[in-house]
Amino acid sequence: MIKVALKDGSIKEFEKGITVSEAVKEISAALAREAVAAEVNGKMVDLGYRLNDDCELKVLTFDDKEGKSVFWHTTSHIMAQAVKRLFPGTKLAIGPAIENGFYYDFDVQTPFNADDLTKIEEEIQKIIKEDLPVERFVLSRDEALKIEQENGEIYKAELISELPDDAEISFYRQGEFTDLCAGPHLPNTGRVKAVKLLNLAGAYWRGNEKNKMLQRIYGVSFPKRSMLDEHLKQLEEAKKRDHNKIGRELELFMTSEPVGQGLPLLMPKGAKVIQILQRFVEDEEERRGYVITKTPYMAKSDLYKISGHWQHYKDGMFIIGSEEKDEEVLALRPMTCPFQFMIYNSKLRSYRDLPIRMAETSTLFRNEASGEMHGLIRVRQFTISEGHLIVTPEQLEEEFMGVLDLINYIMDTLGIKEDISYRFSKWDPNNKEKYIDNPEAWEDTQAKMKTILDKVGIPYQEADGEAAFYGPKLDIQFKNVHGKEDTIITVQIDFNSPECFDMTYIDKNNEKKRPYVIHRTSIGCYERTLAMLIEKYAGAFPTWLAPVQVKVLPISENQIAYAKQIADKLFKLGVRVEVDERNEKIGYKIREAQLAKIPYMLVIGEREMQNGQLAVRSRKEGDLGAMDTDGFINKLITEISTRAR
């Protein structure tokens, strides 16, 4: 007999060699029905795994994160099986579970189209009905390689040959289908009750654009039909928050074909929101000891040759003129750093001058590839709260923390602190094209950054190959409605520019020293931030950010003059207010103001005119009843000045 410790702390005895599945049946019949896999001593295993020693056992169901992952991973195998049946000769690449479902990458003769997806989905249903048992087996490296090579599975063979020497090479078989896989998996295909293939996309083998483009199918699956329906409903709901949809509906921005791709036009309301954000950020930066610069939108290629942009970032720049034609070559700026460095270098600096904190609300131009643009999130021209701190090595830590404090304050005010994650973006030593070739400096700077991050206690995830070409970054990430992460704010330590630009300061001992540079944004790119805020608030901005804060709604034309008086009073107090003078019913005016997500509606009828009150309606809470005019104004002004959410 063996002793098995369960999640609730109890210990049960089983016969040695019992399978997990049998053991679970003894624990609870209900749990046995829901079990998808298990963790034995913290290691994920199949339900068919045999328990031979005393151990800790945790049964995984779809409710567990790991359980979902197993469920979706098996579904990806089922999908691969369906594809193999319908398109013999398809080569399999990889098919993992992801955060919200799964995908599988296939190398097929002709790319899939939308109809193929339907066919594949039908074939998946058949495989589920067949309720095939999923069996695990282990092969030696040579056997495994031989099989995959014989079957023409070149991608699988590549994966096998790269597995570490001591790796156990396992396969999973269901019916006629076998796939190299670490597992674990569901015990049979019938466990999957509801599947939906969501979309089709190209994806490069191993994420490298030099490799072949494979066909990726994304899908999701559930143990119950109703769960799938609920999930699809949620996806639809999420799309209703899409900034690209409601940002246009609310007349915050638009695009225009003749203007061009990735060049959104901010309309009066969108521009207003950005103006408010910009004033807020600039004031806060000034309070924190930043000086401002205003530097050119373009420069000769000479500048970018010094900074390294010409060598490492040329594809991302709009270049005017050509060297071949012996013309003057200029480029629109993709970053502001070189310009501010020139200002730093304009005179000899003393250690007493440092730190120097330079900020600029800076418009940048980046020649993004055509498929990369997206609403306000990814554009070719954008304005960013860019800044550079020139600091002594001794000041690096404190100044970095000061930047974090500023960012924290801004995120707190915007109400997005709970919605972001931190990414520590490091270089990729193998990518010589992208990164400055100075391994010691990279390692040293990354270690410095890590020390600071750990000291502050920021919960970050490390990411290789995400650094800027000149140094590591702390990226603050926000997920859009489609679950895709984008960087909203970034802080970077640059060891390279001080060298390139020969930036120096004179220290106490009258010696020339190299400063460090911290590149940072405090709110990031305004366009992207606007997109994020639209999605965060579904277009219903907090009052201080709302492009129109109050709409005055006279009930009939008899109240228009009075309504205008009220509006004028508010306007003079700096409130963004409009009067709906149209000859419409009050219900209609309210509906429109509500759909425009205006925080306060003031209904003005005969009664209000008589007694000098306001019938206040809040976007959030509905009819608030009659209020004293001054009382309302005080409440409103407080709400705006405290930037309440």
Next chain:
RNA sequence: GCUGGUGUGGCUCAGAGGUAGAGCAGCGCACUCGUAAUGCGCAGGCCGUGGGUUCGAUUCCCACCACCAGCUCCA
């Protein structure tokens, strides 16, 4: 840039190898109205752009442009 999808009045969407329709929005008139859509009428489209096939194309084919999802890249 790559893969797949989409492109019809301001918006949401029908339609079909014979030359375009609805709702909403807009405009006009009437109603002067109390907390999420008053009624009637009018106007609005070279069916993304350019080629090709055809007696005839918005519909079929090709190229380009833009938009959407993903890959790569990135604030």
